[in-house]
Amino acid sequence: MKILKKNAGPLTNFEVYDFLQKKGASLDPAQRLMTTLAPSELTVFDYLAQTPASTQTRESIIEFTEKVKVFNLAKAEVVNIINIRPIDPVEAAPIIEEFTERMDDDRFGELQTMIDTVLPPRPEPQVPGEDSNTDAS
Template sequence: MKILEANVSALTNFEVLDFIRGKGASKDPTRVIAKVAMSEYKVYDYLVNTAAGCQTRENVKEYLTSIKQHELSEAEVLNVLNIRPAAEVELFHIIEDCTVRFPDEEIAEIVELVEKTLPAPSNKETSKEISEGEEETETEKHENVNEISQDQTEDGEQMDTS
């Protein structure tokens, strides 16, 4: 891929993910096959679990042509594409003065357009992590900190608990 003009416009999450995939990033557990930096793998791991992970070039093109009928700024169009709101209430923090600028019907149309043109992200890993209980709750974190602090004296030395 060759950069023709620098800083022409902002990139969508899909474009960044597509670029990193083009460099060879994948779910390869060894991560030694492609010449991809660790930071790029971290970006890949994040983006593949967002709405961008399910999008295709055709979806993005269809969305961009359809959304033109609504008077959104470039940043708002980009944010709607990246976040992929599934309900009207999610648009309120993406679109500035949403209720003032658009009637309720148009807000509903935007959500319908997003649902029609952009596939929903699959949160398989998120639901799997929660069901397996891999994530520590805040209570568990505080209990672990309390246990550590109880095992230490005031000057920071470990106490012999045996």
């Protein structure tokens, strides 16, 4: 792989998650035994698998970054919205600088609608020790 531009900007969690997947990271225990990834890389992958990054696509991120331009958000604010996928003003306020001055209820409602329609939903939280493939019969 050739680096085209050093420090081109911040990466979204999806880009890190996708990169680690391409390097062989997986949640499958059998594949994890054969990986050449460092334990720290697997730890990052495990964390990101529980965040919105695991359900996002490159296309949804590109579409969101194009549509969100109407809000005049800083690049860091957009990256944080993509990474965190806030679901209410309480989660969005720390992400967007001067939130109360820049986002009234209607404006945030528009942003929230865009987040909900363009970005995939958050993954379901995984409970440790609970197998999602078992049925309760």
